[in-house]
Amino acid sequence: MSGGLEGLYQEVILDHAKRRVGAGSVEGWAHTHHEVNPTCGDEITVGAVVDDGHVELVWDGRGCSISTASASAMSELLADASPADAHEAIDAFRTMMRSRGEGEPPELLGDAEVFQGVARYVMRVKCAMLPWVALEAALAQAEAT
Amino acid sequence: MSGGLEGLYQEVILDHAKRRVGAGSVEGWAHTHHEVNPTCGDEITVGAVVDDGHVELVWDGRGCSISTASASAMSELLADASPADAHEAIDAFRTMMRSRGEGEPPELLGDAEVFQGVARYVMRVKCAMLPWVALEAALAQAEAT
Amino acid sequence: MHPPSTERTDTVTRADFPLLAAHPERIYLDSAATSQRPASVIAAERAFVENDYAAVHRGASEAVGRSTEAFEGARERVARFVGAQPNEIVWAENATDALNIVALGISDASLGLGPRELALKEGDEILVTEAEHHANLIPWQRLAARTGALLRWAEVDDDGIWTIDALRAASSPRTRIVAFAHVSNVTGYIAPVADVVALARELGAITVLDACQSAPHLSLDLAGLGVDFAAFSAHKMLGPTGIGVLYGRSELLNALPPARTGGSTITTVTMTEARFLPAPQRFEAGTQPVSQAVGLGAAVDYLESFGMQRLHTREVELAGLLTDAVAAVPGVRLLGPRPGAARASLVSVDVDGVHAHDVGQFLDSRGIAVRVGHHCAQPLHRRLGITASTRASAYLYSTSDDIAAFAAALGEVRPFFGAGR
C-alpha cells in the first residue's frame, strides 16, 4: 500500500504543492471563477484573460496537496498557451482523471501527467480536477467577451 | 386454520352481526362520539345518556362483522347497566382484547366473552374495540354534564 | 387444512424468493402493497454491509471510495432502468417522500425561497384525479392550503375510471401542476400519459407522475413520456423498504429548492446562509439509505435479467386470470376496467354482503394474502359507494395456481358468511 501512496504523492506533486506556480491574487482580473469542493470546503479561484491569442492565468485558494499541485502544474503547462491548446489540455486532463489510472497519460499534459496516479483514488479525483474546472469556466467568460 | 377461522367467527358473532342489537339513529342524542378505523375507513357513532343511574345507548355505523357484532353484543350487555358497571365492562373487554386470547374471559362480559377468540388476531383487535372506545368517550361526556 | 396443493404448475421464479421458497403453502397476492425480495437483493445488501460499508461521499479513504461507487452505481442503474440521467434520480425515503419533496419545494418557492417560475399564487390551480392514492393527494391539498392555490380534480365514472376529457374539463388556464398516477393501485387503470402531458404543456403546467404501480411492471422511459417529475418506491419492485426515488427533469430539479436540508447538500454554509449543490445532492440531506440503494440496484438487475417485456406479457396473462376468477363468482363486483380492457395485474372487488375485512380474514385462513381496506384511496372508494375493498395483486413470482386458489376461496366467502341467503 505504501507503493500506492508513493504512486499518488509522487515527488513532482509534492514539489508542485510547495512551489505553487502561478499562485497570486485574482484581484483586478476581469474573468474569474470560484470553485468549492463540498466535502472539505477547499476553495480555488482562477482568473484568466486571453491576450493576443495567449492565455494568461492566476489562481488563489487553499486546499490539499493534490489540488494545490494540480493548480501549480496547470499554471506551468498553460502559461502562454493558445485558448485552443488550453481547452485541449483541460479535456485531456479530465479524460485522464476518469481513466481510473489505466492506459497511457497523454503527452501534451507534460508534468501534469503524474496526476494519472490520482485517478485511481476516486475520492481524490475531485481535488485534482478543481483548478481545471475553475479555469474552464473563467476561460469561457474571457472568450465570450 | 379453518379451526382458527371458526374460533374467530363463532356462531354468536355472526348472529350478532346480523341482529345488530341497539343499532339506530343517534340523531337528537345529547352525547355522541364518533370513531374511525383508519385502515378500512369503518365508522361508528355511539350515543349515550345516563338516566336515573342507568345507561341508555344507541349506535350507528358500518363495519365488518367483528365490529358490528361487538357493538351489538355491547348494547345487549350494557342496556340499563349502571355507569360503574359499564366502565367495568369496558375495562374488562379491553383487558381481554389485549390478552392475545390467553386466560379465561371475564364472566361479567356475558355473550361478549366470545370476542376472546378475536384477541388472537392482532389486526382485528381494533375492529372489536371500536364500539367500546366510542361508548367510553360518549359516556364520559354524559357523566361530565 | 386448506385446499391448494403446494406444487405449482408455472413456477418461473418462485424459487428465487427465500420467503416464498421457504413457505410453499403461502399464496402471496399483495405485491401492489409491497413485493418480496429475491435472494440476489438480500445477498447484494449483505455483501455490501459485510465488505464495503463506510460513510459515502465523506472522507478520503479507499473504503469510502468503494462505498460511494456502489451507491452511485445503483443510481446509474436505476436511471437507465427508467430512461433518465443519473443526476435526475434523487433518493428519498419512499415514493410518498418523493412526492412531498416536490410539493414542499414548490411551497418554499412560493414563500420566496426558490425561483419565481416555480411559485404558486393565490388562485392558481393544482389538478389531480379522484382516483389518487393519498400520497398523491394530501401533499397537494396542503400545498394549496399553504399558498392559496385551489385543488381541482378529474371525476371518475361508476367504475372508478377517469378520462382525459374529465381531466380537461377540470383544468383551467390557471392550472399550474397536474399530478396523477400512471397506474391506479385500486382499479389497475392505466392513465393516458401522452394525452395528459400534451394537455399540461398546453396549459403550461408541470406534470407529476405517481409511478408506484408502473415502475415495477412496465418498461418506463420517463424522458420519452415527457413528464417533469415522477416518484416510485423500491419495496414494490423487489427492492428493500427504506428507499424511494424521485425523478425530475434536470432543469426543473435544479430549480426546485430543497425543503429538507442538512449535511451533504451544500457547498458553503455560514451561520446565516447555506448554498446548495446541484441536484441530486441538494435533496439528499444526511446519511442516505446506502445499503438500500445497493439493494435497489440489485433489484433492477433482477428485473432486467428477467426482461421487462417478458414480464409484461406474463402480467397480461395474470391479469386475465384474475378478472376471470372474479367474473366466475356471483355477488362479486369488479372495480375498474371491464374484463378484457387493459389493466395492471391486480383486481379489487366488493363482495356483496360481506365486509372486506371479513373477506380478507377468510382468504387468510386459506393461506392467501390479499389486501383489504381503502388502499389509501378513500375518495375513490366513497365515490364507488363503499368504504373498503379486497385487492389481489400479482407479480412475476405469482403462478396460475395462486390465482386458482384465490378464485376457489373467493367462491366460498359469501356462503361462509351467509350472505345473500
Add this chain to the structure above:
Amino acid sequence: MHPPSTERTDTVTRADFPLLAAHPERIYLDSAATSQRPASVIAAERAFVENDYAAVHRGASEAVGRSTEAFEGARERVARFVGAQPNEIVWAENATDALNIVALGISDASLGLGPRELALKEGDEILVTEAEHHANLIPWQRLAARTGALLRWAEVDDDGIWTIDALRAASSPRTRIVAFAHVSNVTGYIAPVADVVALARELGAITVLDACQSAPHLSLDLAGLGVDFAAFSAHKMLGPTGIGVLYGRSELLNALPPARTGGSTITTVTMTEARFLPAPQRFEAGTQPVSQAVGLGAAVDYLESFGMQRLHTREVELAGLLTDAVAAVPGVRLLGPRPGAARASLVSVDVDGVHAHDVGQFLDSRGIAVRVGHHCAQPLHRRLGITASTRASAYLYSTSDDIAAFAAALGEVRPFFGAGR
C-alpha cells in the same frame, strides 16, 4: 506493508462484526460518521425479510399481523432504550429528516396549518450554537427565512466550545426554540443539557436535542432530561442506514402538524381535506423502513446486552487513549476539550502544514479509516481558522491497538509531507 499486527490485545466484540472479522487488517476509526453492523442486526433483518415480510398496518392477514408486531416491537424497544413512551417515537429517514420534521412542522404551524402556540412570528428567535452540525443549523435558517424569525447563536471559544453563559448571552425573551447537539461530532464536547433545559423553560422556548452522537454512546433518559424533541440515527448505533428516530414529548408531538403527508397518517380523507391520526402515525407517511426498524431493534438489544454503563466506562478509556495519542505528536492541534476534560471517544485534529485530505490519505494507506473534511460543521471550522480537520472516533469494537496504530501513523504524517522541515 504497514506496521499494525492484525492481532489485537483487547478485542471484546470485534468478532461480532462481520466486516471487521473478515478484514482483520482494517482499523475502523470512523464510527462517528457511521458504525458497523453486528451479525445479530444483519441476521434479524434477514430473518424478518425471509419469513415475516408483509405490508405493515395494512390488511387483515396473519402475515401483516406478524410484520406489524415486529415493527411496533422495535418501536417499544427503542422507546425504552432512550427513556420514552412508544407513541413518542417517530420513524424518520435519518436524524436529519427527524430534525426537519420539527422545523417543517413549525413552519406549517406558522402558516396557519397547525396550532397557534407552535407558530413563529416575525421577530421571534431561534437559538442554536456555532458548533452545530449542518443538520441542526440549516433547517433552522430555512425556518427563520420562511417565518421572519431571527437565528441567534452561542459563540464558541478558541477550542470550539460553547458554554451555558454564551447561550444565555445569545438568548432573549423572544427565543422560541433552542436547538443544540448533546455531543459535538467535531469536538466531542458534551453539552450541559440540564442547564440548557432550565434556560429554555425560563424563556418559554421549545428544546430540540441533536442526540446523534449521544444516543449510541450514553444511557439516555429523554423524559428525565426534559427536552421537548430529540433526533438520532440508527446507522451510528449499530443499526442499518435508512432509518432515524424523532422523539417528541407526547403533547407537543400531537400538536405538531405533519409537513410530509400521505398514506397511513390519516383517519378520514376527502378530496378537500385530510384528518390526521395522533402521533406517531401522523408523521409516518407511506411505507415505512420496516426491516430497518427490525434491524434497529436488534441493535438496541445488542447495546443493552453489552451494557450501556460498561460501554461508557470503555469509551472513557478509549477517549483517554485518543487524546494521549494526539498529545504525543508534535505539530498536531487537538480541537475541543483539553486532555483530561470530559469528551466523547473521538478526537479531531489539525496537522500543521498538512491538509486534512492528505492526512486521511496517509492514514488510509496504513489501513486506518478516519474521517477528513469539515464534518458538516463549516461555521465551527471557520471559527477555528481551518477549513477541514481529521477525526478519529472509536466505538465498542475499537481496541487499544487500533488507537496505537493511529498514533504511530499520525506521527509519520508531517515527515512524509515534509511539513515543518
